Amino acid sequence: MAAEIHLIGIGLRGPGLSNWPTAKEILIHGGLDPLMPTPSGRAALLPPTERRRATEVTRLALDVAEEAVGCHDPSDIPALFTSSGGEVNIVHEIFLTLVGPDRRLSPTQFHNSVHNAAAGYWSIASGSRMPTDSLCAYDDSLGSGLLEGLLRLQEQHQRILVVAYDLPAPYPISLYRSIPSGFAVGFLLSSDPKDTPMASLDWSYEAEPPAVSPLNDPGLETLRTSNPAARALPLLIAIARKETQTLRLGVGMQGALCLKIQPCY
Amino acid sequence: MSNALGLGRAAFKEALLSHRSGLRPCDIDGVDFITAIGRVDGIEQHPLPDAFKAYEGRNNRLAHLALMQDGFMPRVDELRRSLGAHRMGVLLGTSTSGILETEQAYTRRDPVSGALPADFRYRETQNTFATAHFIREILELRGPALTVSTACSSSAKIFANAARWLEADLCDAVIVGGVDSLCLTTLFGFHSLELLSKNPSKPCAIDRDGISIGEAAGFAILTHHHREEGSLAVLGAGESSDAHHMSSPHPEGLGAAIAMRACLNAAQIDSNDVDFILLHGTATRTNDIAEDRGILKVLGEAKNAASIKGHIGHTLGAAGIMNALTACLALEGQFTPGTLHTQTVDPLIRSHVALEPAIHAPTSIILSNAFGFGGSNACLLLGRDQHGR
Numbered sequence: 001m002a003a004e005i006h007l008i009g010i011g012l013r014g015p016g017l018s019n020w021p022t023a024k025e026i027l028i029h030g031g032l033d034p035l036m037p038t039p040s041g042r043a044a045l046l047p048p049t050e051r052r053r054a055t056e057v058t059r060l061a062l063d064v065a066e067e068a069v070g071c072h073d074p075s076d077i078p079a080l081f082t083s084s085g086g087e088v089n090i091v092h093e094i095f096l097t098l099v100g101p102d103r104r105l106s107p108t109q110f111h112n113s114v115h116n117a118a119a120g121y122w123s124i125a126s127g128s129r130m131p132t133d134s135l136c137a138y139d140d141s142l143g144s145g146l147l148e149g150l151l152r153l154q155e156q157h158q159r160i161l162v163v164a165y166d167l168p169a170p171y172p173i174s175l176y177r178s179i180p181s182g183f184a185v186g187f188l189l190s191s192d193p194k195d196t197p198m199a200s201l202d203w204s205y206e207a208e209p210p211a212v213s214p215l216n217d218p219g220l221e222t223l224r225t226s227n228p229a230a231r232a233l234p235l236l237i238a239i240a241r242k243e244t245q246t247l248r249l250g251v252g253m254q255g256a257l258c259l260k261i262q263p264c265y
Numbered sequence: 266m267s268n269a270l271g272l273g274r275a276a277f278k279e280a281l282l283s284h285r286s287g288l289r290p291c292d293i294d295g296v297d298f299i300t301a302i303g304r305v306d307g308i309e310q311h312p313l314p315d316a317f318k319a320y321e322g323r324n325n326r327l328a329h330l331a332l333m334q335d336g337f338m339p340r341v342d343e344l345r346r347s348l349g350a351h352r353m354g355v356l357l358g359t360s361t362s363g364i365l366e367t368e369q370a371y372t373r374r375d376p377v378s379g380a381l382p383a384d385f386r387y388r389e390t391q392n393t394f395a396t397a398h399f400i401r402e403i404l405e406l407r408g409p410a411l412t413v414s415t416a417c418s419s420s421a422k423i424f425a426n427a428a429r430w431l432e433a434d435l436c437d438a439v440i441v442g443g444v445d446s447l448c449l450t451t452l453f454g455f456h457s458l459e460l461l462s463k464n465p466s467k468p469c470a471i472d473r474d475g476i477s478i479g480e481a482a483g484f485a486i487l488t489h490h491h492r493e494e495g496s497l498a499v500l501g502a503g504e505s506s507d508a509h510h511m512s513s514p515h516p517e518g519l520g521a522a523i524a525m526r527a528c529l530n531a532a533q534i535d536s537n538d539v540d541f542i543l544l545h546g547t548a549t550r551t552n553d554i555a556e557d558r559g560i561l562k563v564l565g566e567a568k569n570a571a572s573i574k575g576h577i578g579h580t581l582g583a584a585g586i587m588n589a590l591t592a593c594l595a596l597e598g599q600f601t602p603g604t605l606h607t608q609t610v611d612p613l614i615r616s617h618v619a620l621e622p623a624i625h626a627p628t629s630i631i632l633s634n635a636f637g638f639g640g641s642n643a644c645l646l647l648g649r650d651q652h653g654r
Contacts, residue, residue, distance in 0.1 A: 098368055111458070111512040120638060128508055132639070135414070207407065
């Protein structure tokens, strides 16, 4: 294994969770109400015209990206976005338009509907011409995304931003894909020893699906199992509690990413 | 592979050599404007095997039709027996996935509750991961599976992901594929952007006026390099972002140039050694000129190049692998394709755009481009595996 990998930034939005510093309290002590609203996306880094065009899910993804990047220059950091449903609301609007009396779509509606809309808007917001990824592995989108990010670090890049996000699908798709509340998380990973770490990570890929133990707090556990991006909660809790832990996250609905987390004090 | 020119390698190669197009006037129900499409015949008559009924849909059928060609599935079986199912992964590039099935389900909503019909399968059709999952199941593989969905660069970028999987020893072999199928969302969407031509597309032509959408599925098996000297090889991959606009390329091709340069660097190949360029070449006014400006920055002028978008249309999420597989056929057969429907090349384009195929063209290294919405750029170099590279 090459250089040690450090987690150097976190961004977080979820039901009653408005950013990483204030969410730590709930992650440490529990008591999450999964029915609380998830904060609306702001996408403050986007130019105003693009901000107006971007969808809610894209703005939410950009907010956790911005929080995770913190004071680092985003323009030389490759970014990876991973989501099960992607642009669920705009896709629903398009389906409604296509069965309506006037089938014409708007150009903005169409370019916002691609799975990589968040990745594209982030590239515009950050000015980064580095590679951007846009991935999907159904319920394992987070684990698969983190694994791809770790592989990019191993390849050549010193830092990588990994963002996982999912919003509830609107009715009637919600009948077939129930995600009750929105969640988005960003991780800034680094192999640069000069970066100040929150935790160091050691990882391996395992070919068998992970056995995941439920979280003690019922609210956090409901959120973890109901939103694919919230599969990150055990990792976030370990870091918030400064606990050394070995965790497993599903990868590609088949294997597992085994993460050894060593918080740095 | 499967595309508008037929099923399998031989049909595609014959059409490239005889310079024949698979595009036709749009005959999709519900489309009320004139355009040309690259439609694959036989999908409607090709139900999935009984055990995979839950995955029924145009995208998965198209994928299955392609997997059934040219001894691909028996070759996968053979590799699975020697490597083990868990050592073989699946990487899929798609932009549409199975949204056609959801479009159709919305026409059958319950008039009172608005619910979708009971036979709707979100996970197995619409979800962006659906076709990757289907492919892994039908090939009986147990390695990782992943969908890359970066619009029209999707199935070029998967080659870079596959290289990382092999390098990190996640797998011994990766099935890479690109699958995109015709649906109203993309037809009406590109129409709204005024990017659809009324006629079969004319890449790089002085009078080019937009794209023709096609559907296609293509697959390849990637293994560790140096396995077989002289076999076809991905020599390098390069990726970048435009940081410019969601649906228009950087006008000077800046992002495209970064991807091409990164690709040459990764492969450690001099730009002079590139024999031919398979252009992204979608035939819109802005795309073709931006790509050419990117090429000019990195590879210089008068490079031999062609676009196959006049043959099979712009196959969106499958476009990257369609170009890569065209490069493989060209390297094997020592020919280069032409550019269909184009009479006069735009004088602003500085590459040497081949209008006719070259039947005997010594070719050892081909550069292949794919660019997508969101300013997502990917470039591949294909050639022969050589000792020491």
